[in-house]
Amino acid sequence: TPRFYNLCPQDSPGRQARTVTGELTEGLMAEAASVSPKFFYNPLGSRLFEAITALDEYYPTRTEAAIFEAASRQMARTLAEHGLSHPCLIDLGAGNCAKAMALIPHLHPRQYVPVDISVDFLRDAAAQLQHRFPALDIVGVGMDFSAGLALPDAVQERDRVFFYPGSSLGNFQPAQALAFLRHMADPARGKARGLLLGIDLVKDRATLEAAYDDALGVTAAFNKNLLLNVNDLLAADFDVRQWRHVALFNAAQSRIEMHLQALCNLTARWPGHSRRFLAGERIHTESSYKYTAESMTALLKQAGFRHIRHWSDPQDWFAVFWAAV
Numbered sequence: 001t002p003r004f005y006n007l008c009p010q011d012s013p014g015r016q017a018r019t020v021t022g023e024l025t026e027g028l029m030a031e032a033a034s035v036s037p038k039f040f041y042n043p044l045g046s047r048l049f050e051a052i053t054a055l056d057e058y059y060p061t062r063t064e065a066a067i068f069e070a071a072s073r074q075m076a077r078t079l080a081e082h083g084l085s086h087p088c089l090i091d092l093g094a095g096n097c098a099k100a101m102a103l104i105p106h107l108h109p110r111q112y113v114p115v116d117i118s119v120d121f122l123r124d125a126a127a128q129l130q131h132r133f134p135a136l137d138i139v140g141v142g143m144d145f146s147a148g149l150a151l152p153d154a155v156q157e158r159d160r161v162f163f164y165p166g167s168s169l170g171n172f173q174p175a176q177a178l179a180f181l182r183h184m185a186d187p188a189r190g191k192a193r194g195l196l197l198g199i200d201l202v203k204d205r206a207t208l209e210a211a212y213d214d215a216l217g218v219t220a221a222f223n224k225n226l227l228l229n230v231n232d233l234l235a236a237d238f239d240v241r242q243w244r245h246v247a248l249f250n251a252a253q254s255r256i257e258m259h260l261q262a263l264c265n266l267t268a269r270w271p272g273h274s275r276r277f278l279a280g281e282r283i284h285t286e287s288s289y290k291y292t293a294e295s296m297t298a299l300l301k302q303a304g305f306r307h308i309r310h311w312s313d314p315q316d317w318f319a320v321f322w323a324a325v
């Protein structure tokens with residue numbers, strides 16, 4: 001079995017619960033109500049997200065996979081040109097490690113470091129991967145990397161290449177995305193030599209909005225399930241039937257926004273609090289920023305990366321960037 005480090009806060013359940021309660025209450029009581037998208041991912045939410053990635057309308061997952069399939073040899077050559085023939089591959093949000101599994105035979109990492117906040121899920125996935133690649137040095141790390149990249153000493157400092165696929169960077173506000181990339185490139189912190197980043201690109205509104213409002217209603221269920229998770233976490237009484245899923249492309253901010261919109265006047269209650277919502281009022285649940293090749297190149301440069309190139313699909317719907325420090 002691979003080495004595994006759990007760096008998730010070992011807070012007492014009570015203390016952790018109070019933090020979550022405070023964060024949720026603050027968002028729900030704000031004049032423009034919001035809940036962080038991290039609250040999508042309870043066990044049902046993770047399954048619904050997996051279902052989303054299989055939808056016709058949700059092009060990012062399969063488009064990214066096709067780019068990796070077509071270009072992984074070129075990617076390996078590019079890394080080798082930067083002296084990274086045997087990198088330490090740090091997989092951010094590795095989940096089931098499936099994306100890395102396809103890449104490892106091409107990139108020949110000396111060490112593979114899957115990182116995820118979902119600790120037990122990752123532990124199992126890392127063990128399975130070790131079976132598949134018995135000689136590979138695997139160091140699993142359970143942590144919330146959005147809070148920083150302080151990796152355990154067992155993770156080698158040399159030749160670090162961060163792997164951040166799936167357009168997850170798009171769920172950060174651009175200023176947060178820049179701060180995170182800077183942190184990665186900082187020789188004293190993330191110590192990255194390079195980064196392989198998958199990011200969704202700006203395209204026509206209809207394609208974008210369909211990807212976040214599919215005909216089967218899977219994304220609507222994914223969005224509404226957030227209220228079920230909030231009910232569990234806060235002991236709240238949201239009725240999902242009183243809410244509708246809204247997904248729209250905000251072109252000025254270059255982002256898909258997901259909201260839950262109240263279908264009638266209603267009051268939601270949880271211990272110590274209540275919030276009245278008028279019909280039509282919304283809770284903002286997610287932003288998914290869409291970049292252009294130019295805007296992402298500029299962001300990576302601003303963060304301290306040099307030698308930037310990217311690969312995309314024939315329609316230019318999605319891009320995989322290589323950026324070296």
Ligand code: AVI
Binds near residue numbers: 166170171211212219
């Ligand atoms: C995880 N993240 C990159 C997805 C996205 O496209 O922003 C989450 C998602 N939300 C609705 N559908 C998918």
